[in-house]
Amino acid sequence: MNKDRIELDGAEGGGQILRSALSLSMISGQPLRIINIRGRRSRPGLLRQHLTAVRAAAEICGATVEGAELGSRSLTFRPGAILGGDYRFAIGSAGSAVLVLQTLLPALLFADAPSSLAISGGTHNPLAPPADFIERTWLPLLRRMGARVDFELLRHGFMPAGGGELVVRVLPSELQPLHLMVAGAERSRSARALLTGVPGHVAERELERVRRHRGWSAANTKVVRLPEDQGPGNALLLDIECEHLTLVFCAFGQPGVSAERVAGQALQQADAWRTSGTAVDEHLADQLLLPIALAGGGSFTTPLLSDHLRSNRAVIEAFLPVRIDCQAHSAGGQHIRITPV
Known part of the structure; x- marks a missing residue:
C-alpha cells in the first residue's frame, strides 16, 4: 500500500x-x-x-x-x-x-x-x-x-x-x-412535519401546502410533535419510496420564512428529482460516491x-x-x- x-x-x-x-x-x-x-x-x-x-x-x-x-x-x-x-x-x-x-x-x-x-x-x-x-x-x-x-x-x-x-x-x-440506473416504480409517498417549541399551526400549514400539490394525498401526512426540550425546531420531510430506493427530501422552518414557502422548498426538490428520470x-x-468507490465499482444516474x-x-x-x-x-x-x- x-x-x-x-x-x-x-x-x-x-x-x-x-x-x-x-x-x-x-x-x-x-x-x-x-x-x-x-x-x-x-x-x-x-x-x-x-x-x-x-x-x-x-x-x-x-x-x-x-x-x-x-x-x-x-x-x-x-x-x-x-x-x-x-x-x-x-x-x-x-x-x-x-x-x-x-x-x-x-x-x-x-x-x-x-x-x-x-x-x-x-x-x-x-x-x-x-x-x-x-x-x-x-x-x-x-x-x-x-x-x-x-x-x-x-x-x-x-x-x-x-x-x-x-x-x-x-x-x-x-x-x-x-x-x-433507475429508481423503479413508485410505491408510496408520505410527508411528516416535525415540530417542537413552535406553534402547531406551522406544521398544519406546511402539510396543507403538500396536500394541495399534485401527487400527494392527505392520508399520508402527519404532524410529529417532539418533546419541548428537543427544540425549538421544525422540519418538513417528504419520503418517496420506489422499487429500488427511498428518497427523503427536507426543508427547515426558519424565522421570516412562511410555512408555505418551507413546504414549497421541499416539494421543489422532490419534483426536480422525480421529473429528471434519474435514480x-x-x-x-x-453521499454514495465514496462507499461505491470503496466497493471497487458501481454506477448510478443523477440529475x-x-x-x-x-x-x-x-x-x-x-x-x-x-x-x-x-x-x-x-x-x-x-x-x-x-x-x-
Whole structure:
C-alpha cells in the first residue's frame, strides 16, 4: 500500500473535502496534508463539527495530527490501524452529527472488531442531510452493498440549540458494487412535519401546502410533535419510496420564512428529482460516491454534477485506484460510473 502523503487544497470546496479525505486516509493508511481548508467559505478553517470529525478520526485510528484547532486552515493527519470499540463524541454545538458520522462510518467498516458510535450535536441542520435521510435512504443502500450497520436516533437536535444524539453499531464488512440506473416504480409517498417549541399551526400549514400539490394525498401526512426540550425546531420531510430506493427530501422552518414557502422548498426538490428520470438526487449522489468507490465499482444516474460531487471525485481518485466517469445520459441527467484502474 502506498504510504506517500496525499496533499490536497481545500480552497475549492467545503467540509466535504476534509471529511472524505479523513475517511480515505484512515482506510488506505496514507498520510494526509490538506491546506486552505474551506478557504472560500465566509468562515474559513475548521468549525466545531469539522474539528470533532478530525479528533474522532484520530482516536479511532490512533493518528498523529497537526493543526487540529478551531479555525485552523491546514491539517496533517498520519493514520494508524483502525480499531473497533465503543466511541462517544460530542460536537458541543448544533453542528451536524450526521456529517461526523459519515466521516467515521466508512472507516469502521474496515475496523478489526465491532464498534458502537454515539455522536451528539445537530441531527436536523439546514446545511447537512437530516438523520432521517441517513436512516431511510443512505444506510439501506449501504446495507444492500454488504455493510452491517444498525442506526438509532435517540434525540433530535435542531439549529441553534443542538443537543441531538444518534447511535450506530457497526460490524466489519466487505462492500460490494452497487448499480442504480433507475429508481423503479413508485410505491408510496408520505410527508411528516416535525415540530417542537413552535406553534402547531406551522406544521398544519406546511402539510396543507403538500396536500394541495399534485401527487400527494392527505392520508399520508402527519404532524410529529417532539418533546419541548428537543427544540425549538421544525422540519418538513417528504419520503418517496420506489422499487429500488427511498428518497427523503427536507426543508427547515426558519424565522421570516412562511410555512408555505418551507413546504414549497421541499416539494421543489422532490419534483426536480422525480421529473429528471434519474435514480439518485444530487445530494445522495455525492453521499454514495465514496462507499461505491470503496466497493471497487458501481454506477448510478443523477440529475446533475454538483460542486460537491466534483470535489469528492477528485479526493477519491487521489486516494484510491478507481476512475470516476461522468457522462451526460441520453435520457437526461448524468451517468456516473466508478471502475477500478
